[in-house]
Amino acid sequence: MTGVRCPKCKLMQMPRASCKSCGTPLGGPAPSPIPAQAPAPRPTPVSPQPNPPASRPNPQAPLRTGPMYRTDAPPPLWTEEAPPAPPPGIPPVATLEPPPPLGEYTSESHGLFFYGKGGSLFGIHIVNMLLTVLTLGIYHFWGKVKVRKYMLSQTEFAGDRFAFHGTGKELFIGFLKALLIFFIPIGGLFIAPELLELGDLAKAAATGLAYMIILVFIPVAIVGALRYRMSRTSWRGIRFSFRGRVKDFLKIFLGGWFLTAITLGLYYPSFITKQYAFTASHSYFGNHKFGFDGRGRDLFKSFLLALLLVLPTLGFYWFWFQAKMLRYLSEHTTFGQARFRSTVTGGRLLALTLGNILLLIVTLGLGWAWVSVRNARFACRYLTLEGPLDMALISQDAQRASATGEGLASFLDLDTGFDFG
Amino acid sequence: MKTNWEGYYLDGRSAARHRVAIHLMPSGLQVTTEAGTLWWPYPEIRQTQGFYAGEEVRLERGGEIPQALLVSNPAFLTELHRVAPGLATRFHDPARRRARAKLTLLAALAVIGITTAMYLWGIPGMAGIVASHVPVSWEESLGGAVVENLAPASERCTDSTLARAVDEITTTLTRTLPASPYTFRVAVVDNLTVNAIAAPGGFIVLFRGLVERTQTPEELAGVLAHEMQHVVRRHATRLLVQNASTSLLLAALTGDARNAMTLGLEGARVLGILRYSRQYEEEADQEGIRLLIAARIDPAGMVRFFESLKEKEQGKEPAFFTYLSTHPSTADRVERLKSLAAKADGQWVTLLPDLQWREINQLCHAGGD
Numbered sequence: 037m038t039g040v041r042c043p044k045c046k047l048m049q050m051p052r053a054s055c056k057s058c059g060t061p062l063g064g065p066a067p068s069p070i071p072a073q074a075p076a077p078r079p080t081p082v083s084p085q086p087n088p089p090a091s092r093p094n095p096q097a098p099l100r101t102g103p104m105y106r107t108d109a110p111p112p113l114w115t116e117e118a119p120p121a122p123p124p125g126i127p128p129v130a131t132l133e134p135p136p137p138l139g140e141y142t143s144e145s146h147g148l149f150f151y152g153k154g155g156s157l158f159g160i161h162i163v164n165m166l167l168t169v170l171t172l173g174i175y176h177f178w179g180k181v182k183v184r185k186y187m188l189s190q191t192e193f194a195g196d197r198f199a200f201h202g203t204g205k206e207l208f209i210g211f212l213k214a215l216l217i218f219f220i221p222i223g224g225l226f227i228a229p230e231l232l233e234l235g236d237l238a239k240a241a242a243t244g245l246a247y248m249i250i251l252v253f254i255p256v257a258i259v260g261a262l263r264y265r266m267s268r269t270s271w272r273g274i275r276f277s278f279r280g281r282v283k284d285f286l287k288i289f290l291g292g293w294f295l296t297a298i299t300l301g302l303y304y305p306s307f308i309t310k311q312y313a314f315t316a317s318h319s320y321f322g323n324h325k326f327g328f329d330g331r332g333r334d335l336f337k338s339f340l341l342a343l344l345l346v347l348p349t350l351g352f353y354w355f356w357f358q359a360k361m362l363r364y365l366s367e368h369t370t371f372g373q374a375r376f377r378s379t380v381t382g383g384r385l386l387a388l389t390l391g392n393i394l395l396l397i398v399t400l401g402l403g404w405a406w407v408s409v410r411n412a413r414f415a416c417r418y419l420t421l422e423g424p425l426d427m428a429l430i431s432q433d434a435q436r437a438s439a440t441g442e443g444l445a446s447f448l449d450l451d452t453g454f455d456f457g
Numbered sequence: 458m459k460t461n462w463e464g465y466y467l468d469g470r471s472a473a474r475h476r477v478a479i480h481l482m483p484s485g486l487q488v489t490t491e492a493g494t495l496w497w498p499y500p501e502i503r504q505t506q507g508f509y510a511g512e513e514v515r516l517e518r519g520g521e522i523p524q525a526l527l528v529s530n531p532a533f534l535t536e537l538h539r540v541a542p543g544l545a546t547r548f549h550d551p552a553r554r555r556a557r558a559k560l561t562l563l564a565a566l567a568v569i570g571i572t573t574a575m576y577l578w579g580i581p582g583m584a585g586i587v588a589s590h591v592p593v594s595w596e597e598s599l600g601g602a603v604v605e606n607l608a609p610a611s612e613r614c615t616d617s618t619l620a621r622a623v624d625e626i627t628t629t630l631t632r633t634l635p636a637s638p639y640t641f642r643v644a645v646v647d648n649l650t651v652n653a654i655a656a657p658g659g660f661i662v663l664f665r666g667l668v669e670r671t672q673t674p675e676e677l678a679g680v681l682a683h684e685m686q687h688v689v690r691r692h693a694t695r696l697l698v699q700n701a702s703t704s705l706l707l708a709a710l711t712g713d714a715r716n717a718m719t720l721g722l723e724g725a726r727v728l729g730i731l732r733y734s735r736q737y738e739e740e741a742d743q744e745g746i747r748l749l750i751a752a753r754i755d756p757a758g759m760v761r762f763f764e765s766l767k768e769k770e771q772g773k774e775p776a777f778f779t780y781l782s783t784h785p786s787t788a789d790r791v792e793r794l795k796s797l798a799a800k801a802d803g804q805w806v807t808l809l810p811d812l813q814w815r816e817i818n819q820l821c822h823a824g825g826d
Contacts, residue, residue, distance in 0.1 A: 151512070153509075159558070159561040162561055162568060163560075163561060163564045165564075165710050166567050166568050168710070169571055170571070189506045189515075197515075199515065199525075271472070272472045272473075272474055273469045322471075322472055401721035427471070427472040428472070430472035431471050432469055432470050
């Protein structure tokens with residue numbers, strides 16, 4: 037599959053009828069029907085493209101009506117018909133287009149797009165495998181960075197790709213620190229009573245203590261890993277950051293488990309929402325904060341319905357609940373005046389999961405790279421940010437973060453694999 | 458030669474991107490922004506994106522928060538290599554992508570080769586070295602714990618005649634063993650399974666079902682000789698090391714994919730371990746029969762015992778299951794034992810000449826009843 041380049045904004049993209057960034061006609065095929073391997077266009081009802089994806093007709097999206105998710109949105113500031121004059125100071129390079137004015141992205145819907153290919157990722161894995169085995173495992177951390185760099189470099193938001201700035205050395209040191217402060221003490225608590233031949237009571241106490249420490253370390257690792265990953269992720273050269281405090285998350289986490297347990301699970305949707313709210317509302321892009329305005333009780337009715345339907349549908353209804361939850365959480369996440377929007381459905385989630393399982397079984401696990409690519413593509417395809425974004429107002433405000441939490445997370449198997457930070 | 462390119466410049470301070478003109482020079486990039494001209498010497502620039510088809514080129518310069526240049530046309534890199542051939546070696550050359558694909562293929566072959574070599578020779582060799590350095594006292598405490606679990610005192614046979622008979626056979630065998638650091642402790646447990654187990658450190662557990670199945674003391678001596686070789690050759694300790702290192706090897710191979718591949722990994726590990734375990738069974742058979750011959754005990758007893766097991770399980774399981782078993786197939790074992798026994802001849806001692814084995818081997822009762 038080869039890409040085409042927009043003659044106007046020079047953006048490389050899959051062949052399509054019009055540029056996904058500026059809307060210039062490209063003369064490519066209209067994106068329909070979706071080829072098996074090619075990333076399909078997102079079925080967002082708010083499409084700046086002249087041709088909405090024909091394969092996914094959305095009754096809510098009449099053709100060519102422009103921004104409609106938020107009808108009160110201001111009109112576009114910049115249109116193709118009237119490009120502003122180039123500012124002075126730029127030498128006359130023949131092909132140079134005039135720079136767009138401040139707040140250049142005025143179309144209302146900003147999409148995510150994943151370009152990665154399973155084959156390339158598989159190649160990275162193969163080389164990582166070889167070097168990891170040859171270095172007796174030490175290369176693992178450098179390999180991890182390679183994979184993350186690839187995944188983020190292949191992810192595009194509003195025409196620009198993400199970048200990962202972590203290093204293998206950081207991850208290695210983080211791992212060693214986590215080994216020192218977590219793994220060795222916990223291991224000691226499990227082994228020492230056996231070696232010292234202590235009584236059953238002492239053994240039970242040591243084991244209990246070990247599990248308590250693990251329980252406390254889980255939220256520490258979640259926050260630490262989030263802080264590290266976001267601090268090393270950038271878009272347009274601006275770093276993300278996570279500024280939530282471990283202490284606050286610990287309360288939400290332990291309290292949430294407690295309440296979920298004593299309400300026999302009924303607190304679950306509120307717990308999920310609270311965790312998500314904490315994560316979202318302490319996330320920053322540069323000096324601008326993400327926000328969250330959802331409430332767990334909004335999901336309660338859907339949750340009850342899911343509980344009722346999950347057994348009669350052999351568990352399949354759970355995908356529909358998950359999709360509902362994803363949509364709800366996305367749609368209550370904001371960034372400045374813009375709001376996220378998800379079009380995930382239970383059917384799509386089910387198809388993704390079944391496809392992934394099938395792929396892994398048929399390839400005896402070797403298809404893992406293709407599964408990650410499918411997941412990333414899925415995560416991007418159904419998520420958009422709707423509303424005005426003024427990039428010129430966002431300035432760098434990077435935060436320091438060590439990789440210790442990341443190391444802890446790897447011990448606790450909290451690796452979520454792919455995330456956008 | 459195209460030396461003028463366009464791209465975007467990210468200053469690392471604001472999220473606005475600036476359209477720039479980039480001029481390729483022999484020693485660096487001249488970047489013209491709306492605010493003025495920047496000079497980026499090649500040695501200070503690093504490439505962070507643009508290694509794959511369709512991915513824009515990203516060049517970074519500066520410390521913790523770098524500035525970046527984005528060029529969407531990949532031909533830029535080709536030109537860069539042409540304009541500054543010496544200095545540009547630090548940048549990706551799209552012309553080499555084909556070579557990279559070949560190298561990846563080579564890496565795949567190397568992974569397969571190394572894994573196979575590690576599995577066939579590396580892990581068993583290392584396990585042998587490690588096991589020979591494990592102190593016998595560690596093996597004894599580990600084996601003691603296993604036996605405590607498997608054959609608690611309340612389930613052991615208490616009959617003293619049987620115990621004396623078993624002890625005598627054991628002593629006959631140990632006399633001919635070269636000096637070994639192990640003290641053999643044989644327990645008979647009141648359980649109808651036809652089985653025997655060698656735990657590390659010299660502990661051997663015979664199940665009542667097996668003892669009752671043996672027709673002569675020589676048959677039991679065959680089983681004991683087999684289990685003793687497991688102990689002396691530290692098979693259990695080696696298997697522990699091999700188990701751990703197979704897990705490590707598989708973890709190193711799969712890295713982050715381990716969650717997705719959990720099932721496959723567990724399968725691979727178990728299959729791998731089973732093969733090691735079958736090799737040890739074969740070794741114990743072979744060395745066990747040698748031990749019998751050295752002790753002047755007729756090896757025909759051991760052969761006969763395995764033959765009786767073979768008759769019992771005849772037609773029970775297809776040959777395929779041999780590969781899924783910790784033991785070689787009984788038919789194979791009997792054949793191998795027969796050929797080993799055929800080589801030996803001579804005067805055999807009679808074990809327990811004054812006792813009626815068929816009565817003694819029924820004497821097992823656990824302490825309680």
